[in-house]
Amino acid sequence: MELWTAATPNGWKVTIMFEELIEAGIELPDFKIRTINLSKGEQFTDEYTKHCPNAKIPVLIDGDTSVMESCAILQYLGDKYQTSLLPEGEGRWQTLQWLYWQAANVGPVFGNKLSYTRYMDDVDPAKKEHPLTRFGGEALRLVGVLDRQLAGRDYVCGEDLTIADIALYPWIRGYKWSKVDITPYENVFNWVSRVRARPAVERGLAYGVPKGEIDQWSAERKAQYRKGGASIAANPAE
Ligand SMILES: N[C@@H](CCC(=O)N[C@@H](CS)C(=O)NCC(=O)O)C(=O)O
Secondary structure, three states, X not given: OEXXXXXXXXXXXXXXXXXXXXXXXXXXXXXXXXXXXXXXXXXXXXXXXXHOXXXXXXXXXXXOEEEEOHHHHHHHHHHHOOXXXXXXXXXXXXXXXXXXXXXXXHHHHHHHHHHHHHXXXXXXXXXXXXXXXXXXXXXXXXXXXXXXXXXXXXXXXXXOOOHHHHHXXXXXXXXXXXXXXXXXXXXXXXXXXXXXXOHHXXXXXXXXXXXHHOOOOOHHHHHHHHHOOOHHHHOOOO
């Protein structure tokens, strides 16, 4: 089994899943992680798009089967290795609806908010006003939905962590980065700490990232980005 990925929220979903499966006692076959260099455009090569026609990371290659889309990969692994990460019966549909909610809403909206907040330095600020308001407002609405779902629950679908939490966590944890203020949403804020405290999540997030940088950018990495003109490098550590 091979995972072609990069150190980004959609990539971390799958490496967290590997680690949670191992934590649950599953003996995974030998798997290989291949880092795709997005800035060099490795996602556009014929070799890559043969497995992932959408030309985005991650893609899982399991023998003759290639699966693109991070949430489909979570579901594939959840089906292949039966654990409480993708329960059966009623719990399955509870989990899948929140998984698809992430894929259709939180991922694209947080991704766009992040992009306009951090990466579009060359765009006239007046032109960014509408998308920032639109995606910022929608991101907060989604956080409100998640907050209500988490009331009285440790995890999105109840007492146990599922692939719905794994899909949501890498995007929500980056709230400072995307400047979506989740702090008034107590259930979400506490859930972020709860998920973060899991050893498998810690290990999953560390794929492709030096340990000291897991939760913040090192001075060296910021300097690299500053050279490219990105304002993210100028932000103080929060
Ligand atoms: N819906 C896709 C989104 C994948 C995605 O946007 N991947 C980003 C990194 S997080 C990527 O490959 N970006 C490179 C590019 O757009 O060229 C998924 O969940 O797998």
